[in-house]
Amino acid sequence: MAKPVKPVTARGEQTRQKLLQAAEQEFGEKGFHTASISSITQRAGVAQGTFYIYYASKEDIFKALVKDMGRKMRHFLTEATEGITDRLEIERKGLVFFLQFALQHKNLYRIVMECQFIDEATYRDYYEGMAEVYAGRLKRAQETGQIREGDAHAQAWVLMGIAVFMGMRYSIWEDALPPQAVLDTATDFIASGLTP
Numbered sequence: 001m002a003k004p005v006k007p008v009t010a011r012g013e014q015t016r017q018k019l020l021q022a023a024e025q026e027f028g029e030k031g032f033h034t035a036s037i038s039s040i041t042q043r044a045g046v047a048q049g050t051f052y053i054y055y056a057s058k059e060d061i062f063k064a065l066v067k068d069m070g071r072k073m074r075h076f077l078t079e080a081t082e083g084i085t086d087r088l089e090i091e092r093k094g095l096v097f098f099l100q101f102a103l104q105h106k107n108l109y110r111i112v113m114e115c116q117f118i119d120e121a122t123y124r125d126y127y128e129g130m131a132e133v134y135a136g137r138l139k140r141a142q143e144t145g146q147i148r149e150g151d152a153h154a155q156a157w158v159l160m161g162i163a164v165f166m167g168m169r170y171s172i173w174e175d176a177l178p179p180q181a182v183l184d185t186a187t188d189f190i191a192s193g194l195t196p
Contacts, residue, residue: 016054018044023065028107032062032118063122066115069108070126074133076101087141088194091159092187098163099178102171109172131156147194155194162186 022043026035037058041048055061080097081090102108116123134156141147147155166186170178178186 015044015046015050018046019051019054019061020065020068023061024069024105024107024111027062027065027111027114031110032058032114037061059118062111062115063119066112066122066126069105069111070130073098073101073105073108074130087138087146088191090137091190091194095163095166095186095190096177096183099167099171102167103175103177106172109168127160131160134160145196148196158193159190162190 019040022040023035025043026040030039035058037051038048040058040061041051051061055064077094077097081093084090084093112123112126115126131153135152138147138155138159139152142149142152166178166182170176170182177183
């Protein structure tokens with residue numbers, strides 16, 4: 001399987017981004033098996049041959065999309081919590097910002113969930129990569145006494161689980177952020193689990 005081409009020009013990167021955005025819409029609306037390369041290129045407004053400059057197949061762009069969405073989400077959360085030094089406050093704000101991200105990127109859930117059946121390695125990398133970064137940050141917070149000691153990886157997976165299922169319940173199914181009472185309950189639960 002060919003490795004996706006990394007564009008060398010700004011125009012090439014714009015084209016690649018257009019393809020990824022179109023793929024997000026196509027896979028999110030239709031699912032992997034019904035989606036087609038021709039529909040992706042139509043949505044992107046590029047010739048079908050252009051697709052193959054960047055991706056060898058529908059599977060390639062799907063996997064690249066999952067990785068790209070993971071990067072965008074991590075970047076969004078990092079920027080949203082930048083400047084906050086208290087770990088519990090980062091967790092509170094991070095949960096709200098994740099739910100906002102999920103609300104703005106509803107296709108994320110369908111695409112990531114479907115990925116486990118299309119390419120399990122990419123699916124696992126999506127969550128394991130996120131957990132690895134998260135655990136590192138939690139470990140640093142443990143070392144400074146901001147949160148209780150324990151297995152930082154276990155803490156990361158638990159916190160990710162809370163966010164993923166709250167995102168599904170509210171951002172996806174309800175198409176809204178949770179009521180304040182729900183957010184307060186969730187963040188109190190998180191604080192109780194992490195406070196030293």
